[in-house]
Amino acid sequence: MVHGTPSEALDIMRHSAAHILAYAVSQLFPGTKLGIGPAIENGFYYDFELSRALSQDDLPLIEAKMNDIVKQNLPFMREAVGRMEAEITFADQPYKLELLSELPADEDAILYRNGDFVDLCKGPHVSHTARVKAFKLLSIAGAYWRGNEKRPMLQRIYGAAFQTKSELDEYLKRLAELEARDHRRINKQLNLFATPDEIGGGLVIYGPKAGRIRTTIEEFWRREHYDNGYEILYSPHIGRSTLWEISGHLANYKDIMYSPMDIDGQDYYVKPMNCPFHILYYKSQARSYRDLPLRWAELGTVYRYERSGVLTGLLRVRGFTQDDAHIICTPEQIESEISEVINFSFKMWNTFGFKEHQLYLATRPEKAIGTEEQWQKASDALKRVLDAQGLDYKIDEGGGAFYGPKIDLKVKDALGREWQMTTIQFDFNLPERFEMVYTGADGQEHRPYMVHRALLGSWERFFGLLIEHYAGAFPVWLHPVQAAVLPISDRHIEYARKLAENLKLQGIRVYLDQRSETINQKIRQAQLEKIPCMLVIGDKEIDNRTVAVRLRTGEQKFGVGLEEFKESINTAIRDRLPNVVV
Template identity: 85%
Template structure:
């Protein structure tokens, strides 16, 4: 209520400073509030302190928030100069109560509730300015959105602002400017990513680990095309239920083809390429498959919301008797994967039938009950996300918390009873009759892009040694140390470690600083003492230093860090 009330005070202050401003909406959100405006000029950061000061004046007046009920005609008269409010009014059903909230000379169309008086807003701060299409539609006017936050006490506000500073420092887009991991050129279009050599090293390392773990878990790897005929997507239900987020079709030989938004229909067609027996099941097929979804330009955000992304996708085809064991194993597998990457705090959600769905209520209930039984049998705690399921079935979502306590939606385990029916999938049972298999969709890490963005922010770019694109930097102090330093570099590279060699004519402090900026986990400083003793001086990015380390000691420590997937080298 306090944050919603602060949004009203924000609008009141903006109108006082910009007479004639057109008001959009101003809700409270999890971390604060915002309000959208159409203004006579573009706002600049220097405007925020002025607006804050005006808000402070309003708050000090201790104005009561007064609820009023109005007829449609009265409301239309009140907001005659506010076209966006009139549009909201027009969408309200006939006969529905129209409520307004007034504080002082400011009135807004609002359901409320609010705090009693403006003075109840104790500690607030305006944070940023952004563009926002009216009602999220990029064909509608672009409004200016002011974000703010409010807390019951100044202490809580200050703590939150410190957290925001840390969030900004860890923003993957900001870290990318320092580490040069990926690029998003305008020429290729929004939401499409090019990965550079460093990110390529990290991605290759993760993919090698991913493939090995999947083979060990009984999966086989498939590769599927990037496009398919429209009939494929008609059968799957995507054109009927998902078309708004699919790219436009391309005409090939007089037929419409679509770039794939999902991999599942291709895996199903491979299943159908031959008759399957109950003895073949379960079949666990996975793919690092790149898919394309038309996200609105206004929601694209670095690596976190893109249009082309690679899913660590898999589909499991099994008998009804096998389904619970298979889902339980996927949950175990997902825990293992996330723990490997250093995440141990997560929350499970059961996502149920959405408004737009295929299949009967009975089918949905039966499938959701299976997911519940699996989690209950393992003693797992979970929350229910009402209406959060995919259009073809309920799912289990695993949300992980990062180093700053933020929750990220990543792993998805979806029970699908619809696609096997639509594609008329069968297997021959022990009774010699044809039966319909059950199907599970799952993505453990989600999309590579979102996962990589999460990793960057979780580790603030200081990737664990086993993942870092440069595990060891060799830093000779002067030219007379080059030969010995180059031998160390070559021997470590031959041993399989990812290396860099800094032979620039710079001081050793400048070389160390560059490696620290690159967040290299292990730096080897080579000087006279190391040359004479046939050792190395190890400097970690944490600032810790170890002298007189022999080559065998170093290799053992590096191998341990890679094998045990440690964040830093332990010497």
């Protein structure tokens, strides 16, 4: 019998599935060394040390053995034994012995048995194996023992588990969609970026197509920032160690910073953040309250060390370009400035097709600088802004940065996944460290308030999200090729070339396919590249001075005049529509 809430019951069933997985692997691979196997969101995993590497081909065999164990309806038998007895039981299980060694000497070890299989586990479990109803093994990955990269690398098997087969089927369907949208998979088809081993993990090269997309986004980003009262700065990629000592990065972030470079006998570091450079520019001249607020933005590339095991395509990298800005203002201006940033964020995300947002107010963490009064005052200011706009938000207790509270904006993609992107951070650390001041109306020096703000987060993470949200079928205004001109045969190339040149003069990004391939092959290639529209040129089109339009959505229209087509595609670009309408 499973007790507790439905959520607790599901976790217990998933934990039991992990136990059954360990039983199955131990039977199939004698000598298996067992790690741990908890329940996780949507399923479970278990870590193993085996004599050979597993592959995806092994999963059906293991799953079949698990089903055999389930059908036997074996009871989960709980035992409490002394530590010495447990050590004898697990004499050939080094990872279990390590866990046992951490138990208090006077505390019993909890074991669970199924048939002739025994595991060290606090439980609880379902009463019998047959209560594990619907599960599926999914994947194999490497995992350091206890998450420590200095410890052995084990093999981790992931599985999904639900109370009903229909729930499992729905989850597997969603997983298939996630896999189809994985930006790394789509990249193999569209050839957007590369991560060669020769340059090192977490460092990305963007190809021509991604270059087109990035240029388009950056041009839009700069224009919007200028229109919203920002100025754009450019800062160096390296700075002397003194800079990072003042900022506190060497004291608090050294483990994510790259090793120093000796230049003229002094240590220099590649920058993990842009903010100290903006502050030094602020301090390069005297500032008055009349100068404030100052809104300074930068697309600044920074470098942070991430462990190789967590690097993930574009979503977790070591070199990335931040959509960064700093707002320096008086205390009286802070609420209106934050309000403007929130509205700016909504506008940017809506433009890129992300209509669902969720705001979070992150409060003081356990380790923080500044007084309780400062934190309360800053948190109250952020809360007043959110309340004044009537915005729905959640409290993220203890989720603030160590130097101040923040507002996080998470967006939902086409699959309903929530992504942490925009952050608006209050900072009373750096103004103090760098002794930032302005002359007030009273003629006295005052400390300004400072806000760190990133709307899109980092370009790399944003681009990865964009690829997956649209499954590579970017909106017309962003697509690197907005129209493909496809002559049916060589005698149609001249007309097709003139048409392509005409469209380029209109600022439309065009690809002319002059290959000696059939028109069906040309159409298929354009569809694979998810080009918004294809213009097929044959005898009829040349005779009538028209084009045959084929959209990536499957729609077709024949005998379209050039001016009519240009009006349609320019409307899609101007209004930032997902597709051309003809």
